[in-house]
Amino acid sequence: MKKPNRHMLRWQIAIQKYRGTMTIVHKDGTIHKTEDGLIRWPLPNNIDNPAYVPEEDYPPIPIEGISVPDLNIKFIEEIRNSYTQDTNCSILCQLLTKCCKYNSLKHSLDELWKKSYD
Structure with a gap:
């Protein structure tokens, strides 16, 4: 990949354990009249995802107003x-x-x- 993004890197990490035992064939959505799920449906960033990346949680900043x-x-x-x-x-x-x-x-x-x- 020339410019890997976060979602594609997660896919690569998730399927590494299957490397050598399966072949992934990408079928373009316009030819097969189906949506391209690999691109349009990224995995959620939660603990169940094998490529989970914990995001930094910052404490909330209180917003105070003056009347x-x-x-x-x-x-x-x-x-x-x-x-x-x-x-x-x-x-x-x-x-x-x-x-x-x-x-x-x-x-x-x-x-x-x-x-x-x-």
């Missing part, structure tokens, strides 16, 4: 002011606005901020 009416107006003003006081953050806010015509602002960002913006 704006519950916040104090003073707190929101402090957040808004903190964006304007940080030079990188204020430049990034200007770059992300739809009406920004100054692409030269990108060059005034710090290197780490430039990488994140690009």
Whole structure:
């Protein structure tokens, strides 16, 4: 195979124990008017599959929301002011606005901020 994919590799692993005792003949679905099951029906990735590959399970990330009416107006003003006081953050806010015509602002960002913006 030139570019093996996950499903074909699983098939190869699953049928290796039968190698030499059977011959697999591929019949094209258009000639025989049947679907090509080898391509269209991959095996499920579960423990019963001989070519099972355990997928990495990552712990779920909790999604938390902030209800704006519950916040104090003073707190929101402090957040808004903190964006304007940080030079990188204020430049990034200007770059992300739809009406920004100054692409030269990108060059005034710090290197780490430039990488994140690009």
